Amino acid sequence: MQLDAIDVKILQLIQENAQLTIKEIARQINLSMTPTHDRIKRLEQEEIIEKYVTILNRKKLGNPLMVYCSITLDKQQKNQFVEFEEAIRQYPEVIECCIVSGNYDYLIKVIAKDMEAYNDFYQRKLSALASVAHISSSFVMSEVKTTTVIPL
Template identity: 35%
Template sequence: MEKLDNIDRDILRILQKDAKTVATVIADQLGMTKTPVYERIKRLEKEGYIKNYIAILDTKKIGESITVFSFVSLEAQKGHLMDEFLLKVQEFKEVMECYVVGGEFDFLLKITIRDLDGYYDFAKSKIASLPNIGAVKSAFVLNEAKNDYQYPLL
C-alpha cells in the first residue's frame, strides 16, 4: 500500500465533499489531466482508502427519529464475550455506530430510532437481553450542533 501524497489527499478532500465529482472536474481543480486522477482514484479504492460511496440523507425530511448515545459495560471483559457482543450489535439496524472504548464503559453505541417508546423497546428487547450486560446508560440528543462526515486530512 502506497503512502498518501498531497495529490491523493486533495483528491480525497474533493470526494469527501461530493462523491459524485468526476475525474475530469477533479483534474481541472488540481491542474492535472483526467487519466492520472482516474488512476489515483482507482488505486485509492483498491487500497481501501475509499471504502464506499454513499448518499448522506437529510433525516429531518425523511421522518421523525431520535438519536441516542448508549454507554454499555459488560459484567466481564473477557475477549470472547466482547467479540460476541460486537457480533450481536452489528445485527441491530438501529445501531448506526459502535465503538470499543476505555474508561468506565466498554462500548459506545450511536442509535437512531423512531421515538422514546421505540428506544425503550429496543433497549429492553435487544440490548438488555444480550448475555453479560452489566449496565447501559443513555444520553438523548436534543439538538445536533455539528455532524461532519469529512475526515480531517492533515
C-alpha cells in the same frame, strides 16, 4: 503510501462530493483525465478510499431521535465480547459501535423514530442481552457538528 498535494486535493474534493466526475475533478486539480483517473484508482487500491456512500437525512426518513448508550458487560471475557458484538451487528437501530476505555466497555450510537421506539429497542433487545450489566443512555438534544470529512 505518501500523499502529494494533488492526492490530498482529490481526497478533499471527493469527501465533499463523491459524485464528482473524473472530468470535474481533473479540471479542479489542473490535470488531464487519465492521470486523475489513475490517481483515484491508486487511492482506492491502497484503501485510502475505502468506499463511496450516500448520506441520508435520518430525520426526514423518520428517525429524529439519537441516543448514545454507554454499556458495561457483566464480565470482561472474550466470549461475552463476541456475543455482544454479534448481537449489536444485527440491530439496525445501532449505527455505530465502539469498544472504549474508561468506565464502560462500549459506546453505541442508536437512532429511533421516538422515545417509545427507543424504549422498545432498549427493553427487547439491548437490556435482554445476557452479557449486558449496565446501560447509560444519553439523549442528543441538538447536533452541533456532524461530518464525515477527515482533515488532511
